[in-house]
Amino acid sequence: MTKKEIVKQISDKIGLTQLKTKDIVQQTFDAIVDALLEMGRIELRNFGVFEVKQRKARKARNPRTGERVDVPPKYVVTFKPGKEMEERVKKLTSLPVNLDGEGLILGDTDEVSKPGPSL
Known part of the structure; x- marks a missing residue:
């Protein structure tokens, strides 16, 4: 949507x-x-909680060269669904037609796009 x-x-x-x-x-x-x-946090009752968290620095591997690289710490937004949302989702018997497991992104242009690859 x-x-x-x-x-x-x-x-x-x-x-x-x-x-x-x-x-x-x-x-x-x-x-x-x-x-x-x-x-750093916003709670929307009966919906969920958005929170800013810091991811720790970590070691990763460049997929093209195989070289080990340091990934610096960064801030990310997390979302924890509220109880009502979780209960309603648990009652699903199948995924909605448009969902293929990758999810959908709402953009400023109102276009639907798939999420990019994660590192």
């Missing part, structure tokens, strides 16, 4: 224009990011 589809679904449900709904959705996303940058 894209951000554009989320906006349309909310707009249809509450009767606001898509333009106004898009602004509200974007402001919500911006508020979440701002809170993470300022406080």
